[in-house]
Amino acid sequence: MFLNTKLTEMIHEILIPIIKPGDTIVDATVGNGFDTLFLAKAVGHQGKVIGFDIQEKAIENAKKRLGSEGLLERVSLIHDSHSNIDQYVFQPIGGAMFNLGYLPGGSEEIITKAESTIKALEKTAYLLSRGGFITIISYWGHPGGKEEKEAVEQFLNELDNKAFITAKFNFLNRSGSPPIIYLVQKL
Numbered sequence: 029m030f031l032n033t034k035l036t037e038m039i040h041e042i043l044i045p046i047i048k049p050g051d052t053i054v055d056a057t058v059g060n061g062f063d064t065l066f067l068a069k070a071v072g073h074q075g076k077v078i079g080f081d082i083q084e085k086a087i088e089n090a091k092k093r094l095g096s097e098g099l100l101e102r103v104s105l106i107h108d109s110h111s112n113i114d115q116y117v118f119q120p121i122g123g124a125m126f127n128l129g130y131l132p133g134g135s136e137e138i139i140t141k142a143e144s145t146i147k148a149l150e151k152t153a154y155l156l157s158r159g160g161f162i163t164i165i166s167y168w169g170h171p172g173g174k175e176e177k178e179a180v181e182q183f184l185n186e187l188d189n190k191a192f193i194t195a196k197f198n199f200l201n202r203s204g205s206p207p208i209i210y211l212v213q214k215l
Contacts, residue, residue, distance in 0.1 A: 035207055039125070039163050040066050042211070046161055047071060051122035054155075055079040056110035056148055057140060060132060061090030063125050068099040077103040078117055080110040085134060110148035113155070120157035128176055129167030139172050142179035149183055153192065153212070162212035169205030177208065184210055191215055 040063075047053060049072030055064045058081035067077045081087055087105050094100040106116055110126070126148070128140045152162055168177040184194040197209040 035165050035209060036062060036066075036127070039063075039165065039209065043070065043123070043161070043163070047122060048075075050074040052076045052078065052117075052119060053122050054110075054113065054117065054124035054152065056113070056124050056126045056152065057081060057128065058086050058090045058105065059127055060086065061093035063127065064090050064103060064105075065093050065097060065099065067125070068094060068097075068102045071102060073102065075102060078121075079103055079105045080108060080113065080116075081105075082107070082109050083134060083138060109144050111144035111151070113148055114151045117155055119155075121152070121155045121160060122157060123161040123163075124152045124156075126162065126164040127167070128164065128180070129170060129173060136170060139170060140176060141172060142176040145176055146179050146183050149180070153187065153214070156214040158214055160214045162210075164210040164212075166208045166210065168208065173205065180210060184212065187212070 047070040051071050053067045053071055055067055055077060058064050058079040064077060064079045071077060079090060084107055087107050090105055094103055128145060130136045130139045166177045166180060168174055187194055193213050195211045199206040
């Protein structure tokens with residue numbers, strides 16, 4: 029059943045028919061490189077993935093993962109905050125993926141934060157080409173996570189509904205603070 033799969037795999041299934049070979053896509057939170065690898069395969073040999081992470085460990089993990097698949101040449105990995113996307117990306121993009129929280133297997137003290145995430149989302153929305161997407165998975169069950177989740181929801185609620193459509197998917201019968209998926213598409 030698709031609801032029993034990992035959320036990242038669910039997002040991948042949603043994006044397979046949307047990402048076109050040759051697209052430029054941003055992985056705003058590289059983490060361990062699983063989404064980066066998926067995107068590198070999806071954009072094909074003519075496409076480009078631009079990945080951001082503030083942790084050198086994440087960049088190294090992604091390099092190893094991409095290198096083992098022979099896909100490193102399709103990806104630019106940037107050791108910087110996703111909030112600085114406008115300093116590196118100057119052309120329209122087909123989409124972006126965000127996984128908010130902390131690096132799985134890394135320090136739970138180094139987290140994405142509301143202020144930088146909102147800056148990144150504002151800049152990313154501006155860069156989207158028509159039909160472009162943003163996916164966000166908010167892992168918000170940690171200190172600081174609730175504030176970021178609330179800021180993301182406020183930002184998405186306030187996006188111009190003539191230019192963007194937004195959606196939210198969350199689990200209803202999971203205890204604690206289950207992750208939430210947000211989807212955005214530029215009209």
